[in-house]
Amino acid sequence: MSVEETAPSGQAAGAAEHPTLRRVLSPLHIWALGVGIVLVGEFMGWNFAVEKGGMYGALVAGWVVGLLYTCIVMINSEITSAIPAAGGQYAQAKHTVGPLMAFNVGLYLTLAYTMLEAANANVLSYLLSTLSGLMGSSVTLSPYPFAVLAILALAFLNYRGVFATLTLNFVITGFAFITLLLLFIGLRGWNPTAQLDLAGLAGSPSNGLPYGWIGVIAAFQFGMWFYLGIEGTAQAAEECRSAPRSVPLGSMAGIMTLIIAASLTWFICAGLLPWHYLGSAITPLFDAARLSGSDTLVVLLLLGTLCATLASANGCINDASRAWFSMGRDRYLPEWFGAVHPRYHTPFRAIVFLVPVAISFAILPVLLDQPTLLSTVITFSILSGLLMYSFMGPNFFRFRKLWPIGSIKRAYTLPLHPAPAIALLILAALVFFATFLGYGAALLSMLLFYLLASIWFVVRRYKFVRRGAQFTADLPRPRGY
């Protein structure tokens, strides 16, 4: 497969002096990036919400957290269309708050996506072992070679060009989403009493809401699995042919796809699997396909799960490397990381640097024979994401204060301001509380980690930051900036 891309003619002259990231992406790629990172959460992970809050608790969590992510996507769309820079929320923080906040946001982004990539590689090797078992192999596959191969192969693709990377993501994400639709059709989901037994499995308070409303709140932390990562669409803004068009279109279409996918996933699983089993299943949609009795659906859902996992890892490499690259470019990290490949026009050093980090976190849980380490890795990713969401609400207020309506041309204007930003703040606080209930110690250790990282930045790195060159957006400088 040829993965080299043709640069638009306007970029050719500039690229001769300093190579830049190529502007080749369309709204479809943005959709593929956003949905690709997230869709794996529909195939596994979301169902732990059922264990916390029951069948209806998981549904309420999915929709309420869906509202939180809708606010995030809308806020992101307005700011990113005005500040279309690699690094996404990092670049926003650099312009609206300052270097220390930007450093933290950049670190949240890098670690959230790298940890998620590691978890995906780990899950991929587990799925391949399951596949070999289903194919009749009596020998268990070793997880190491496949986790390593998945990360390296996807890093190679990312290294060679963003267009091919996200085109592949579009194909495999689209396929994974279609397998979900096919499962719904195969189970005749439009008739809840045909193959599904929604009333029997989710209809009474004992399985619908077994722990009452506190259970619903506790379920919020896993409701995030339906959407975690959609905000990563902002990372690709600098590589869009037209960021003001592509980012809002791709992101909005992405969140709509995910809300539909979340509702369908819940509907199928809640109608087929008892809540006690569903709450602890590793691959609930695949298990639902196995209960359907159709071999075709079983194969399709296994392939769909594999594709969703690969798409997520692929998107994570893309996003983590852009955040790391942007910090290097601005000297928040050694400038060496801010290099762009002269031929492929990708942040190649940032991509390569994060490969061993991801491989370590992917194979450590297996190497140390500590399966709980995988959940710690995932928790670190989720909590880093949550910290970023708590920044996005205040960030939007600041953005509107610095550049009020009418002061700049906006490709997308967030409606009903300040309601979405306030809703985001309240919902993020609620999810923080829910996460604290389940992972209080992890949350506090992570806050300590970011505090130490901030101290390191202030003491050792801040002197290298070119403060006069932080404002890179094509916007008028606010007074006193």
Add this chain to the structure above:
Amino acid sequence: MSAVAIVETLAWLISAAIAIWIVQDMIRVGRRHDEASLVNAPDPLEEPFDPPAGTERGSA
């Protein structure tokens, strides 16, 4: 050698080939190109952008 062992060995070999190619390419780029030309960082000595009064600017 079982089929599982062959598949695993193949995965290790492909991983090694990819890793070697990436490292070689990184070294090649580092040797052939001036480091300053690879990093596309904003120049702090450039005049900051200051639009004329009354001009509406944006990215669209």
